[in-house]
Amino acid sequence: MAFRRGFKTEAERLALELRSELDIDIVDPFDPVHLAKHLRIPVLSFSDVQGADPQAVRHLTSGPGRTAVSAVTIYVDKYRRVILYNEAHASTRLVSTLGHELSHVVLEHEPEGAPVDGRRDWDSRQEEEATWLAGCLLIPRDAALGAARQGLTDAAVSARFGTSLALAKMRMNGTGARQQVDNEISARRRSWRH
Numbered sequence: 001m002a003f004r005r006g007f008k009t010e011a012e013r014l015a016l017e018l019r020s021e022l023d024i025d026i027v028d029p030f031d032p033v034h035l036a037k038h039l040r041i042p043v044l045s046f047s048d049v050q051g052a053d054p055q056a057v058r059h060l061t062s063g064p065g066r067t068a069v070s071a072v073t074i075y076v077d078k079y080r081r082v083i084l085y086n087e088a089h090a091s092t093r094l095v096s097t098l099g100h101e102l103s104h105v106v107l108e109h110e111p112e113g114a115p116v117d118g119r120r121d122w123d124s125r126q127e128e129e130a131t132w133l134a135g136c137l138l139i140p141r142d143a144a145l146g147a148a149r150q151g152l153t154d155a156a157v158s159a160r161f162g163t164s165l166a167l168a169k170m171r172m173n174g175t176g177a178r179q180q181v182d183n184e185i186s187a188r189r190r191s192w193r194h
Contacts, residue, residue, distance in 0.1 A: 011129070029138075071098060102134070
């Protein structure tokens, strides 16, 4: 999917602004729960929900549904949100998932409708934008560029920022950080020859 013109630049700027507001350096891991507190959005695990059906919680956290739902944002009203997450998922997945859910809020996306006939009302543009902004929050482009200049592998980037390997790969490739560093090295080599 192609983003609207200027969206990626806007997302990188927004991520840096949010990191600055939260006093998180560009090279530090980003904790989405910290952003949620800043935005006054409660973040609860499925098990934390009072009155939740224990059988449903078991189904989602240790049963056959444990991979089906990672998190969901509940729109209480126009201004209040609550994020519920699946505590059975790996911390690296939860970082991405919570970043994604918070990105919907930051981008002021409209809530999606409730599932109908077992199918979710899916706005692919909103989903792609939230995924991209979450990546910007977790590994800003300048941090990816720094990692590329240091020659870090995707695994090392993942470990440094506390993300999944898949997200680290997505950011290192999607930002063009390694390509930019390769171009810089090639330009220096050419200038040395002249």
